[in-house]
Amino acid sequence: MPAPLSRAVSSNPSGSPRFSKSPELLQATTDLSEPAGLACLADVFVMLCDWRGRSTWTSGNDSLGKVGELIWEHLALDSLEQAKHALGQVVAIRVPQVLDVVHKNGDRIRGRLWPLDSPEIAVCLLGSRVPGNLRQLSQRERDVLDWLAYGFEPRSIAEKLDISISTIHTHLKHAREKLALPTLESLISFAARYCYPMSLPFEQKT
Numbered sequence: 001m002p003a004p005l006s007r008a009v010s011s012n013p014s015g016s017p018r019f020s021k022s023p024e025l026l027q028a029t030t031d032l033s034e035p036a037g038l039a040c041l042a043d044v045f046v047m048l049c050d051w052r053g054r055s056t057w058t059s060g061n062d063s064l065g066k067v068g069e070l071i072w073e074h075l076a077l078d079s080l081e082q083a084k085h086a087l088g089q090v091v092a093i094r095v096p097q098v099l100d101v102v103h104k105n106g107d108r109i110r111g112r113l114w115p116l117d118s119p120e121i122a123v124c125l126l127g128s129r130v131p132g133n134l135r136q137l138s139q140r141e142r143d144v145l146d147w148l149a150y151g152f153e154p155r156s157i158a159e160k161l162d163i164s165i166s167t168i169h170t171h172l173k174h175a176r177e178k179l180a181l182p183t184l185e186s187l188i189s190f191a192a193r194y195c196y197p198m199s200l201p202f203e204q205k206t
Contacts, residue, residue, distance in 0.1 A: 051122040149191040
C-alpha cells in the first residue's frame with residue numbers, strides 16, 4: 001500500500017517541500033515522465049499549502065497559483081469563501097473536502113483537499129479543470145454521470161434515481177453525443193475525472 005503523502009513530504013532548510021525517495025513516489029515520477037502520463041495529467045494540478053492556505057509547492061501551472069500565494073488568490077469572487085471554508089475544515093477538523101469553484105478566467109475547477117501532518121505543509125490539493133462542454137449536459141445527465149463516476153453501474157444508478165434502465169442508457173447516449181465521446185468506456189473515463197459527486201454517503205456499490 002502506498003505510503004501517505006504526509007510521510008513522503010518534508011521540508012528542506014530553504015522551506016520548500018522535499019519528497020522522500022519512497023518506491024511509490026519514484027515509480028509515480030517515472031510514470032509521469034512518459035508522454036502518455038503527461039498527456040493524461042495535462043489538465044490536473046497539485047498544490048501543497050500551509051495551514052493558512054499559502055502555497056508551499058505547486059506542480060508548475062502558474063495560472064492556477066504560484067508558491068507563496070494563497071490558494072484562492074486566483075478564484076472568482078463567488079468562490080473565495082467556499083475555498084476558505086473548505087481549507088478551514090481540512091485544517092481544523094482534518095476532514096477531506098471536495099471543491100467546485102470558478103477561476104478568474106472563467107474556468108471551472110474541481111478539487112479534493114486532504115489533511116497532512118505538518119503546519120508548514122498542512123493540506124494537499126489535487127485539482128482538475130472541468131471542460132466547458134460539461135455545461136451542455138442537462139441536470140439529469142449530470143446526475144447520471146456523477147453516480148457513474150462514483151463507480152455505480154447503470155442498473156444501480158436507475159435504482160438510485162428511481163427511473164428505468166432504458167432511461168439511464170438514453171441519458172448516457174445523449175451525454176456521450178454532447179461530449180463527443182466515441183464509446184461508453186470513454187464516457188466512464190471522462191466521468192471519473194470530471195464528474196465525481198460533491199458528496200455522497202458511503203454505501204456498498206451494487
